[in-house]
Amino acid sequence: MALVENHALPVTLKPIGVVESSMKSTGAIPYTGNWAKVRVFPAYLPAMHRMTEHSHFWILCWFHEADRSLLRKIPGVNPHLPEYGVFGLRAAQRPNPIGLTLVDLEKVEGDMLYVSGLDAVDGTPVLDIKPYFESDIVFSPKPPHIRTAKYHLRERDFHKQALAHHGEECLGLELGVQMALIIDTCFGKIQAPDLQVTVTGDPCLADVLQGLTRARLANPARFCYRESTGAATVTWQKDDKAVKFRVRPGVDLTAAREAADDLFDFEVL
Numbered sequence: 001m002a003l004v005e006n007h008a009l010p011v012t013l014k015p016i017g018v019v020e021s022s023m024k025s026t027g028a029i030p031y032t033g034n035w036a037k038v039r040v041f042p043a044y045l046p047a048m049h050r051m052t053e054h055s056h057f058w059i060l061c062w063f064h065e066a067d068r069s070l071l072r073k074i075p076g077v078n079p080h081l082p083e084y085g086v087f088g089l090r091a092a093q094r095p096n097p098i099g100l101t102l103v104d105l106e107k108v109e110g111d112m113l114y115v116s117g118l119d120a121v122d123g124t125p126v127l128d129i130k131p132y133f134e135s136d137i138v139f140s141p142k143p144p145h146i147r148t149a150k151y152h153l154r155e156r157d158f159h160k161q162a163l164a165h166h167g168e169e170c171l172g173l174e175l176g177v178q179m180a181l182i183i184d185t186c187f188g189k190i191q192a193p194d195l196q197v198t199v200t201g202d203p204c205l206a207d208v209l210q211g212l213t214r215a216r217l218a219n220p221a222r223f224c225y226r227e228s229t230g231a232a233t234v235t236w237q238k239d240d241k242a243v244k245f246r247v248r249p250g251v252d253l254t255a256a257r258e259a260a261d262d263l264f265d266f267e268v269l
């Protein structure tokens with residue numbers, strides 16, 4: 001009998017390692033994941049050969065504390081959203097509570113992987129580890145707008161995305177995140193296909209905003225960058241609304257991190 005026809009066939013998995021983390025309960029884990037270690041069991045150490053050639057991995061965990069009976073729920077990040085089936089969410093609660101998390105590999109020491117971005121508590125069984133390849137990227141996917149209700153969580157989420165795209169903490173990254181938060185509040189989803197972005201002046205800011213908005217230069221043309229030695233400006237346009245931001249003179253990295261309300265002059269076009 002073909003395996004696919006036998007829906008009742010049990011699947012046996014043996015964990016290949018375990019999460020070691022200071023996070024002891026699921027409620028304590030930050031939305032964007034956490035520093036953690038993955039200890040690989042002795043039988044699987046040969047499978048770690050040449051892992052350090054990669055920078056990012058998918059960690060597949062078994063969320064052993066999760067409710068396996070739940071098939072629909074309201075996304076945990078926002079109680080005002082409608083219910084989704086759990087196959088349209090990445091909630092831990094699902095029939096087979098397999099966690100899938102993309103992590104940065106910081107270092108490998110013996111049987112231990114040091115990673116950041118992992119959303120699993122101490123003692124979580126690890127089922128598998130797979131590398132992230134450049135060919136995995138989808139630059140402009142079209143997911144539903146599952147918007148985090150809390151402003152500081154949106155800020156952390158944008159910051160994580162911006163850093164994943166741009167690769168360094170810098171003034172352009174901080175400015176881009178703060179500007180994206182304002183646009184997200186007044187124009188809605190910043191990845192919307194009808195939101196256009198024009199940046200002049202600061203290539204870091206342009207790169208961060210292209211990463212956050214997923215705006216392409218063509219197909220459709222949503223993004224434009226112009227070199228300039230003057231103050232950086234960004235024009236956002238959607239339907240008949242347009243607003244231009246000009247970065248205030250003298251804004252530095254400290255100001256961008258501490259005085260988020262005082263970074264830009266606005267002009268409604």
Ligand SMILES: [Zn+2]
Pocket residue numbers: 166168169170171172173204
């Ligand atoms: Zn930069």
